[in-house]
Amino acid sequence: MGQQKSSELAKVTNSGAILLGNIFEVDSFAGKPVRVVSHFHSDHTILLSKSGKFASHILATPATIEALPLMGFSLPEDKLLPLEYGRSIKFGEDSLVLVKSSHVIGSAQVLVETVDGSRVGYTGDFKFPGTKIMSDLDVLIIDATYGEETMVRPFKNEVDILFSDLVSELLSKGKPVIVKGYHGKLQEAMHIMRRFGVEAPFILPEKVYELTKLAEKHGLKVGNYFREGSEEAVEAIKGGWFVYLNHANSRKKTPFVASEVVLTGWFFSSPLKKIYENGSGERWVVALSDHADFEDTLYYVEEARPKKILIDAFRSSREIAEAFAKSVLRRLGKEAVVMPDSHGIEEED
Numbered sequence: 001m002g003q004q005k006s007s008e009l010a011k012v013t014n015s016g017a018i019l020l021g022n023i024f025e026v027d028s029f030a031g032k033p034v035r036v037v038s039h040f041h042s043d044h045t046i047l048l049s050k051s052g053k054f055a056s057h058i059l060a061t062p063a064t065i066e067a068l069p070l071m072g073f074s075l076p077e078d079k080l081l082p083l084e085y086g087r088s089i090k091f092g093e094d095s096l097v098l099v100k101s102s103h104v105i106g107s108a109q110v111l112v113e114t115v116d117g118s119r120v121g122y123t124g125d126f127k128f129p130g131t132k133i134m135s136d137l138d139v140l141i142i143d144a145t146y147g148e149e150t151m152v153r154p155f156k157n158e159v160d161i162l163f164s165d166l167v168s169e170l171l172s173k174g175k176p177v178i179v180k181g182y183h184g185k186l187q188e189a190m191h192i193m194r195r196f197g198v199e200a201p202f203i204l205p206e207k208v209y210e211l212t213k214l215a216e217k218h219g220l221k222v223g224n225y226f227r228e229g230s231e232e233a234v235e236a237i238k239g240g241w242f243v244y245l246n247h248a249n250s251r252k253k254t255p256f257v258a259s260e261v262v263l264t265g266w267f268f269s270s271p272l273k274k275i276y277e278n279g280s281g282e283r284w285v286v287a288l289s290d291h292a293d294f295e296d297t298l299y300y301v302e303e304a305r306p307k308k309i310l311i312d313a314f315r316s317s318r319e320i321a322e323a324f325a326k327s328v329l330r331r332l333g334k335e336a337v338v339m340p341d342s343h344g345i346e347e348e349d
């Protein structure tokens with residue numbers, strides 16, 4: 001540990017900013033010189049336009065920088081600073097590295113090293129495999145969306161193939177399939193379906209289409225996907241053999257009858273479940289998550305062995321964050337602090 005107290009080196013503010021060292025605000029505004037965006041989801045782009053005014057730079061992976069306009073942000077071009085995974089950049093006396101994480105296209109963990117050698121890191125949203133564990137940290141700030149001991153997906157290694165087989169089976173019954181999920185997860189879902197033999201064309205609304213193009217540019221294989229309204233899409237819809245991918249919150253009525261598969265992380269009892277079946281088709285939920293479950297979150301802490309652990313209670317529920325802190329204490333014998341809370345912010349160590 002260097003001269004700075006760890007409580008000053010890393011914290012989660014009441015507005016959800018992750019502060020690492022003296023220069024960087026991550027995922028929300030805090031008036032710091034440099035804004036970092038761990039990934040393009042809305043709970044990680046809080047007050048981004050405000051940072052666009054006040055910060056000198058907006059820093060993220062190239063894929064995230066390119067995704068921001070698609071998510072509706074118009075930021076000053078000259079402030080945008082794309083940084084590849086693993087490259088170090090120095091501002092003032094602090095240096096920063098974006099570390100690969102598996103969550104959505106372009107998602108990153110943030111690692112900061114201060115002049116006195118202190119190392120502080122924020123996981124952002126992550127899951128395994130594909131997330132590199134940051135070690136030798138003085139402070140680790142971890143996301144614990146599914147931090148309760150019951151939130152375990154023992155089937156998580158099989159769900160990809162089960163999901164793809166379900167889509168194939170529903171298509172074989174003669175109706176198209178609608179897959180619903182969040183941005184980023186939809187692109188991963190398409191990649192998974194292609195890997196496990198779903199060959200039907202994918203029809204995508206504008207925003208999903210643009211994000212898919214971006215994902216392919218950055219290395220995710222999908223193929224055979226079309227913008228809704230294009231000639232190819234119209235043809236495919238006439239033929240009745242296609243998969244339509246739609247954002248989970250979209251209220252848009254689709255002009256065709258289809259089976260529906262909803263992708264959700266909030267489901268733990270089985271990989272798949274049929275909700276109902278009626279004349280217009282079947283409706284299923286699939287437990288495909290882009291977040292670590294409880295066991296994987298605990299595994300991260302165990303492997304990283306940080307000197308101090310902070311749990312982000314701004315993005316996950318406070319109850320879950322507190323339950324995770326208890327589990328860390330009981331299972332790993334380590335103290336973990338939930339932040340922000342009424343005491344945590346002013347707390348000295």
Ligand SMILES: [Zn+2]
Nearest residue numbers: 039041103125
């Ligand atoms: Zn996310």
